[in-house]
Amino acid sequence: MEITPAVIDKSVFYDRLGKLALPIALQSLMLAAVAAGDALMLGRIAQDEMTAVSLATQIQFVQNMFLFAVIGAGAILGAQYWGKGEKTTIQNLFNIMLRLCGAVSLVFFAACEAVPDLLMRIFTHDEPLIVIGAAYLRIAGFSYLLSGVSQCYLTTMKVTDHVAPSAWISSAAVVVNILLNAVFIFGLLGAPKMQARGAALATTLARVAELALCLLVSGGKEYVRPAWKRLLKRQKQLAADFWRQCLPLLGGGLFWGVGFTSYTAIMGHMGTDAAAANSVSAVVRDLICCVCNGIGNAAGIMVGNELGAGRLDMGKAYGIKLKNISYVIGFASTAVVLALTPLVVRMVILTDDARQYLTGMMIIMAVYMIGRCVNTVTINGVLDGGGDTLFDMYSLAVCMWGVAIPLALLGGFVFHWPVLAVYACTCLDEVGKIPWVMARFRKYKWVRNLTRKQ
Numbered sequence: 001m002e003i004t005p006a007v008i009d010k011s012v013f014y015d016r017l018g019k020l021a022l023p024i025a026l027q028s029l030m031l032a033a034v035a036a037g038d039a040l041m042l043g044r045i046a047q048d049e050m051t052a053v054s055l056a057t058q059i060q061f062v063q064n065m066f067l068f069a070v071i072g073a074g075a076i077l078g079a080q081y082w083g084k085g086e087k088t089t090i091q092n093l094f095n096i097m098l099r100l101c102g103a104v105s106l107v108f109f110a111a112c113e114a115v116p117d118l119l120m121r122i123f124t125h126d127e128p129l130i131v132i133g134a135a136y137l138r139i140a141g142f143s144y145l146l147s148g149v150s151q152c153y154l155t156t157m158k159v160t161d162h163v164a165p166s167a168w169i170s171s172a173a174v175v176v177n178i179l180l181n182a183v184f185i186f187g188l189l190g191a192p193k194m195q196a197r198g199a200a201l202a203t204t205l206a207r208v209a210e211l212a213l214c215l216l217v218s219g220g221k222e223y224v225r226p227a228w229k230r231l232l233k234r235q236k237q238l239a240a241d242f243w244r245q246c247l248p249l250l251g252g253g254l255f256w257g258v259g260f261t262s263y264t265a266i267m268g269h270m271g272t273d274a275a276a277a278n279s280v281s282a283v284v285r286d287l288i289c290c291v292c293n294g295i296g297n298a299a300g301i302m303v304g305n306e307l308g309a310g311r312l313d314m315g316k317a318y319g320i321k322l323k324n325i326s327y328v329i330g331f332a333s334t335a336v337v338l339a340l341t342p343l344v345v346r347m348v349i350l351t352d353d354a355r356q357y358l359t360g361m362m363i364i365m366a367v368y369m370i371g372r373c374v375n376t377v378t379i380n381g382v383l384d385g386g387g388d389t390l391f392d393m394y395s396l397a398v399c400m401w402g403v404a405i406p407l408a409l410l411g412g413f414v415f416h417w418p419v420l421a422v423y424a425c426t427c428l429d430e431v432g433k434i435p436w437v438m439a440r441f442r443k444y445k446w447v448r449n450l451t452r453k454q
Helices: 010-043 047-056 058-084 085-112 115-121 125-158 165-187 196-217 236-268 270-288 291-306 310-349 350-383 391-412 419-425 428-432 434-441
Strands: none
Touching: 010 047, 010 165, 010 196, 010 291, 047 058, 047 115, 047 125, 047 196, 047 236, 047 270, 047 350, 058 125, 058 236, 058 291, 058 350, 085 115, 085 125, 085 236, 115 125, 125 165, 125 291, 165 196, 196 350, 196 434, 236 270, 236 310, 236 350, 236 391, 236 419, 270 291, 270 310, 270 350, 270 419, 291 310, 291 350, 310 350, 350 391, 350 428, 350 434, 391 419, 391 434, 428 434
């Protein structure tokens, strides 16, 4: 039976969207600011330092794909169960996330400590970059061990109406990170001048502060905390529902994460100038995407709350409204990227060739932003909020792995296309799949209540 969308009270809708999206966007902005701070500070020292750290942080990017699948599944089910008012079930979801994120974090920590040189060789064959990046990973690996646990706390806060504290915790950790970056990279306040290793140390200390704040804040009476006595107890039905959401998210996350890492590796093997320009453009991309990330996260929570509470008509109406908003954000982001291009090109110390590459990449990225914003809100927000998580994996398999990556590989290593042509190939997937995303959206398979009686 087709569900007719409810009439939205615009004041209620925008009030709810603002309270959710703005703190999450701020959190996303602050996280992206760390990468921007690293790039700007290290870029003031040497191009190789900046490039090596940008390549090394791709390891954490891959780790985050595993973590985000786990916390994404927890957020989808958590938002619906919170809409239904079941706190005990959310505690059990918290326990599931902690077990899985802890295991993932331990694996990546061990890899960074044992084989950092091997990890760097995935992204570049330039020996100086490998040496710098490996030194970074040996220190930063400790931060990877902590980040999985803190993400479980922050996600649970978001879906239980504590979005603002979650955002402030992340923001505080970022401020600590940026300040310590300046201290250890440049050797301020009597500290040794550690350059890339200083950025790694700053990141690790910031993660310690973040986790400490999570534990402190979540001790409040109104917060949901892990049920430690049930930490290792398996809830069979809930675990099955969790994996039903997590596995498609993991598949999609790995397709996307490894795909993006492949883009970085391809550009890294096209020379240090191309790698440097790509590193800067990636920082700008992540900063501009903060708004769509905030709205995408808010969309998943808002739609999930309504669907979990049984208000399918309102959930459908919210989804349609948020999809329309994503186009506005996309075109606005395009304008912002174009406006910022002259400023960005002048801010970082680059060779003449790298500066030319960066200018072209920014123009190409401006078009890419339309697809990125629409797909983030629609797929990762609305569709995921209703448990339609398989589509993201399918679309990535076809558009990224079936089209964009093969074209970039052929262009870069077989046909030897210009750097900007190869970069354009890496941006094809987001814009190209918009019609497919809209067709999937209009099937309304995401209008579902996923909750069960526990």
